[in-house]
Amino acid sequence: QKEVEQNSGPLSVPEGAIASLNCTYSDRGSQSFFWYRQYSGKSPELIMFIYSNGDKEDGRFTAQLNKASQYVSLLIRDSQPSDSATYLCAVNRAGGYNKLIFGAGTRLAVHP
Amino acid sequence: SQTIHQWPATLVQPVGSPLSLECTVEGTSNPNLYWYRQAAGRGLQLLFYSVGIGQISSEVPQNLSASRPQDRQFILSSKKLLLSDSGFYLCAWSLGQGVDTQYFGPGTRLTVL
Numbered sequence: 303q304k305e306v307e308q309n310s311g312p313l314s315v316p317e318g319a320i321a322s323l324n325c326t327y328s329d330r331g332s333q334s335f336f337w338y339r340q341y342s343g344k345s346p347e348l349i350m351f352i353y354s355n356g357d358k359e360d361g362r363f364t365a366q367l368n369k370a371s372q373y374v375s376l377l378i379r380d381s382q383p384s385d386s387a388t389y390l391c392a393v394n395r396a397g398g399y400n401k402l403i404f405g406a407g408t409r410l411a412v413h414p
Numbered sequence: 415s416q417t418i419h420q421w422p423a424t425l426v427q428p429v430g431s432p433l434s435l436e437c438t439v440e441g442t443s444n445p446n447l448y449w450y451r452q453a454a455g456r457g458l459q460l461l462f463y464s465v466g467i468g469q470i471s472s473e474v475p476q477n478l479s480a481s482r483p484q485d486r487q488f489i490l491s492s493k494k495l496l497l498s499d500s501g502f503y504l505c506a507w508s509l510g511q512g513v514d515t516q517y518f519g520p521g522t523r524l525t526v527l
Contacts, residue, residue: 306457334513345504345518346458353513390457394514401473402516406457 305329306393308405317414321378325391325405328372335367335374336392336402339385346390349376381412416441418519420505426525433478433492435522437505440486445507447488448516449480452502464488465510500526 307326315321327335334353338346352358352365352374364377374393378385388407395401417440427433439445449461460473462480470480477496481489488505502523506516 336515338518343523345521348515348517351513351515392458392516401460401463402458404458406455 304405305403306391306405308389308391308408310406311409312411313408314411314413315381317381317383317412319381319412321381321385321410321412323376323378323389323391323408323410325374325376325393326372327374327391327393327403329393329395329403330369330372332393332395334394335365336394337363337365337376338390338392340388340390340407342387349389378410381410383412383414386410386412416507416517418505418507418517420503420519420522422522423520424523424525426527427495428527429497430494433490433495433499433524435490435503435505435524437488437490437519438486439507442486442507442509444485444510446510446514447482448506448508449488449490450504450506450518452504454501458504462490495526497526500524 305328336351337349339349340346350360352367358365362379366375388409390407391405392402419438447464450458452458464470464482478492502521504521505519508514508516
């Protein structure tokens with residue numbers, strides 16, 4: 303079992319729809335969870351992080367965390383073609399200092 | 415505000431040649447620094463991290479090495495490149511406290527021929 307799993311996609315949604323990206327992790331001791339967006343050929347850029355169970359909203363983005371189910375998700379409301387990118391889920395490795403374990407990413411395609 | 419630089423942006427090197435990639439951070443002191451590699455279509459693999467000058471930890475055995483000669487400078491090196499070293503090399507920094515979010519530099523795309 304991979305430490306951080308994401309569906310590779312592509313996830314195709316129409317413009318204006320809600321895109322739902324999912325991530326599961328194996329280490330129950332993980333404490334912080336991050337979503338990065340990576341455009342083709344570019345470096346990852348942070349969207350948001352979450353560390354408490356429940357929802358966290360930032361503009362059109364909502365991160366959801368369920369530690370009991372070891373599940374974290376990212377919702378993108380009113381999806382735009384400019385949201386088309388690969389979304390990386392990252393989970394900190396429990397214990398010691400912060401080492402992030404990344405999923406392979408989900409490719410999102412928003413079509414007009 | 416903090417800024418992270420990497421160079422070169424792209425590099426094409428023959429097998430067996432040496433490598434030196436540089437990363438510098440501005441606007442913060444004593445950051446944690448990281449080197450990642452991303453192979454085509456793959457996730458990010460942590461190669462090295464550093465919590466201070468001269469302090470380097472390796473995550474994966476390989477023919478690469480890292481050094482931190484100054485507080486905000488991180489260097490990735492190899493004496494002899496392999497074909498399998500091709501990839502997108504990313505440097506990242508974090509404050510080393512709290513949630514400790516990592517922020518990435520623009521990356522170096524390395525092709526070994």
